[in-house]
Amino acid sequence: MKNRELGKSGLYVSAIGLGCMGMSHAYGAPADKREMSELLAKAVEIGYTFFDTAETYGTTENPHDNEELLGNALKPYRNRIVIATKFGLRFDTESGKIPYPLITDSRPDTIRRSVEGSLKRLQTDHIDLYYQHRVDVGVPPEEVAGVMADLIKEGKILHWGISEATEEVIRRAHSVCPITAVENRYSMMARHYESLFPVLEELGIGFVPFSPLANGLLSDQYTASSRFEAGTDYRASMPQFRPESFAENRELLGLVRRLAEEKNATPAQISLAWMLCKKAWIVPIPGTRKFSRLQENAGASDIDLTADEVRQIDKALDTMRMSAVFGGTAIKS
Template sequence: METRILGNDLEVSAVGLGCMGFSHASGAPTEKSVAVKTLREAYEMGYTFFDTAECYTGVNPDGSTSYNEELVGEALRDVRDKVVIATKCGVHHAPDQSLILDSSPATIRASVEGSLKRLGMDAIDLYYQHRIDPKVEPEVVAETMAELIREGKIKHWGISETTEDYLRRAHAVCPVTAVENRYSLMARWHGSLFPVLEELGVGFVAFSPMANGFLSGAYTVDSKFEPGTDYRSKMPQYTPEGFEKSRALMELLGRLAEEKNATPAQVSMAWMLCKKPYIVPIPGSRKIERLRENLGAGEIELSESKIATIDTALDGMELPVFGGSKINK
């Protein structure tokens, strides 16, 4: 499996695995033994970069809590030195699934201890501030992360859903290894950060690289998602209007997939992989066949001219507006 470097020296598989769906936001949590087995199979097939978070939790049928970090930790514990595990702090979900933001130093410190225990690790490879907390200055967050690095609790740190100003201020205090923002053919607004990332030497981890599965082409307007526990039930791309607005894009993806003897999902990620050498998509799936398919995106080559042609076509499309769904990972 091809690898990429985030920041100065964090080597990861070119395609990572977003683990959230095993316990959060994709319907009922996967049964623990099945989740652990699937995560381990992902490693065996070539994934070395796994993304989780303390707030990725769900309720099991017996009423117990499914902690995503525990699943990841159990699956990968005996190959710890061969994988990179990223987790996050600073976000909790209210009962209505709205976000509660808290990046105070005390909360970050309590969170890192909890994550280390759930993961069964001595140090976290990549620790993200999950969302910007308007109550806490970036310099304060960065200094807390610097202290955790000095103490050996974490090895690298990053920011999810950051802005240029926030990134610059935080990076000046403690170098940031990666930002993790939404990015896909349907969500390109964070592309404006690329010149800044190149200037600072920061990697870009793309969450929802297939627009929460939409770009796989596996769903239709009749697809149903569990209300409340599956965030796709409220996402604009999955509405009848969303499917209609996305018709031209899906037709374009279909043509490219046929041309490359690939799948729409693979082409949608190859577009970003071939665009910049520091972009690492982290698609999520609970199905072995999908995990294998997603990994294959790293083998597809798209020329600069082909990428430019795709971008020009996207510029002329009126795609669904994500709005508030930007926050859902």
Template sequence: MKKRVLGKSGIEVSPLGLGCMGLTHASGDAMDTPAAARVIREAFEMGYTFFDTAECYVGENAAGETLYNEDAVGEALRPVRDQVVIATKFGVYHNPDKTLSVDSRPETIRRTIDGILSRLGIDCIDLYYQHRTDPNVEPEEVAGVMAELMQAGKIRAWGISGADEDCLRRADAVCPVAAVQNRYSMLARWHESLFPVLEELNVALVAFSPMANGFLTGAYSPKTKFEGAQDYRDGMPQYTPEGYEKDRAVLGLIGDLARERNATMAQISLAWMLCKKPWIIPIPGSRKPERLRENLGAAQVTLTAEEVARIDAALDGMDLAVFGGHARA
């Protein structure tokens, strides 16, 4: 597979990464660390080299034990450390009502990074994201701390999740930003306005929730029984009866393309963004090896620029129910 590059950092990764969040957080009961680590390691053996986690991806298993996503990522990837790129995030804390609190104060960043490195069991983080911008901390201040961490050898590159143009430009002027991680899918296209800036500054877009929290696979509907309070998909607009009816047109669009290309709906959804820009790197997640393999197969599906433009035009004409907030990581 042809590698993709994390912006001006020059770090090469597989064309798709693995979003590890759902193994322990927001997708039902957390998997025990050894089981989650086996999923991650199997993804590596399939060809994934880019793995995404975060300090706040914490959940409970059926026994009520607290489990940290970074522990599983570290257990899986330490034996192959020189062959993988590990991304993690700082500065977000989950509240019981599923909202977020943010804290990117320099003293917090400096205090927490050693704990993150310890959970991962590594000496240096390849890509370290500010998980959400903090209205109480200026972008230049965060970038300054990132420069310190790079000089100290604790991180190789850094990025921002949820950045707008002003934040990105101000931060990049202090310490070059390698990647922006934003929600992006056929149901979530509002960040396309940032694309010219990303190209200008040579910043990669790492697309989280690239299949709209599973909706674009065609596998879920309002009848799906998600796993209680720990599963954040329950109640998202695309899974309400009204929202699902609005968004079914997208399923029809990608279903037709999937049949034409002998591909799956998930693969068409991912190929659409892979073929749109060479610097977009989606990070779908799954607990199922067959889904991991299916997702990676999207890199072999080629859509022409004209086909991508036709998909965009069709989406533009749809009245879609989308999850447009930034309250969930």
């Protein structure tokens, strides 16, 4: 797979990364660890070098399931890959709500405890890219960035970033310790963060879209009759998977199918290629539990869309009827 630099940071990763959350969290009960370990090894073999996790991707019984999985599975390849993990968030598992509300905590002492725990679970002496999982309104961005600068000096992390950040937060944090990447929700159905692109380009920051396939809808593998396990699979409550939403999204799905046919590709590959061809510093991180999807997503990096084709897609998306799309869970202070 082709490689890309995240902004102007000097950090190079595979053009498509692997979001590993769904192996342990939010997409049904955790997958079999042996099978996922084999899948992660195969990912390295076919060219993935960028793996995304977080200290909170797990279950109420084991909230660190995903980091532990990656630590064991990727240890043999550690010098060939980039691991991104996150701090500053926990789930309110006692709320009785699914998805669980989010509780932020980016106090310096909490960050220090988090980084030590992640280093141990990932079985490594450094974290390549360490994200603030969500902005904590109780802790100034400058203070968080100061802790990141210290962790970089100590060699515990090499780069840092923020997830779901705004321009103000990015600028304030970046002025203290340069940010390598911003990881925000982004897909053909969720384009509001395109307003950040000029800022990211100005500051030399990479953009890492999570949920780049709108939680899988843009893979065109689901129908109005698709069902998901309530309680463990968040798609059961996502608006784009309601039966009536497939009628609302008929034109969108028709667009990606038509483009896929023209480019001898799949709808998922078109959805990923569309964002890859927008900026050279965009690196999406779709997730999967299946080798066939792993291969399919990687193939998106070989699809070329011209600037005019991207503009035409954007123009169509601007006026297209779509259903609501999942925008994330509520944050509690």
